[in-house]
Amino acid sequence: MVPFVNAVRMTMSTGTTGRAQPAAAPPMAERHLRVDAQRNRVRILEAATELMATHGIDVPIDEIAQRAQVGVGTVYRNFPTKDALFEALLMARIEPLVTAARSAAHSDDPGDAFVTFVRRLCNEFADFKALADAMAASGVDLSVAKHEISGDLIAAVSSLLLRAQQAGRIRPDVTITDVSAMMAGLSHTDPLFMDPPQRQRCVALVCDSLLVGARSLLPQGEMAASSPEHGRR
Amino acid sequence: MVPFVNAVRMTMSTGTTGRAQPAAAPPMAERHLRVDAQRNRVRILEAATELMATHGIDVPIDEIAQRAQVGVGTVYRNFPTKDALFEALLMARIEPLVTAARSAAHSDDPGDAFVTFVRRLCNEFADFKALADAMAASGVDLSVAKHEISGDLIAAVSSLLLRAQQAGRIRPDVTITDVSAMMAGLSHTDPLFMDPPQRQRCVALVCDSLLVGARSLLPQGEMAASSPEHGRR
């Protein structure tokens, strides 16, 4: 299946805010890099972001290096592992989401906040496929959260869900596992086949099934009696 | 992403009922195989079925050959390509589903029939991971149905859906694309992390969102205020 992060080894800063880890005598800690090294690091991060947004985790390192106009060696000097690079990008993406989920949990209307957040999450998946890969690979497995950060995300969503349930807006019998599974599933569907409107529809459907009250989230107007042409070459 | 079937080339029979294709002078058509060849073919099919059920499409050919107590050459003599082997297994799995969907479309209660069928589909995914892989890889892309057979399946589900909608049981604004996307998503979540009860819950939730009337599909009894322990190592 989708190859994925196995360990979180890293040297130097990951270019992401917070979460420094001065553990076990870092080989070459926050020593300030030579200007060329700095420039290359930025380039790598940019290239990786662009490529992983489109192609997900599966983009080869060589391609990233090429796009960054850098040798593979340089990539590996900055990120000891492809996974580490992936992790760095992921953290940068997930952290704002965690923050958003946490503040949403304190919203006046947790129900709306929940739905809004779920929508945002799905859009994020579409904008950055690697995130969807990560979610699909580990998002469902709550007990073995592979990434500390995605554990944070799940914890945050979990309490958001709880609040929304306490507010009587989300069905009380829905679990965070349910939500994660649905999100993971939704996130996995290829953006190529899932244009923004279609994605919105699916998110709306999922939310419909979670909400206690009315089911009005699906945009009205388009009547759709089973798509007109399908397959058959 | 998941490597997948690109073309449907095949020699000889695929071991599946129907659908013979006597096109372009088959190199060695239905000539009756030597007994050892026949035995090996059966073994390969069995081994592949077992392994692909658990590991999906990603199981190496060598492993299949080993399990079948046969050389890789023998595998490739029977199925010119890994994809062809995969396709053969897939057809055997999907065909009954197509039949079921078609007859369900003529049920007295298309609404129930639809829900029942969707449930069956999901169980099938769990029992045979390769099917889920196939669904996740091509199920969402209705216009370019990679497999003729999965095109059949989608067509069948499509008309089942239409009937259920005409009967007023399924929301009229739901499309076959919606259904496929949800199914594909659900099917993708790893069986390891998605035990049968959890899967049932998710299917129920999805169905809830599709049905016009009440929402009672989720089994009652278990109150679940956001799973107790999650992640955080």
Next chain:
DNA sequence: GTAGAATCGGAGCGTAGCCTCCGGTTATGA
């Protein structure tokens, strides 16, 4: 300007997986 440390970059190693090739083996029909 220069020494030398830091960095670069890409050839190439190792692994994995799909598939081919062909010498050896075996079933089959006369």
Next chain:
DNA sequence: TCATAACCGGAGGCTACGCTCCGATTCTAC
């Protein structure tokens, strides 16, 4: 029983990808 067509099987070719290694290059402190 024997000739031979059919079949077996696994060594190895090929490709792709992650990652390492080390000579060449570039920056920086003096």
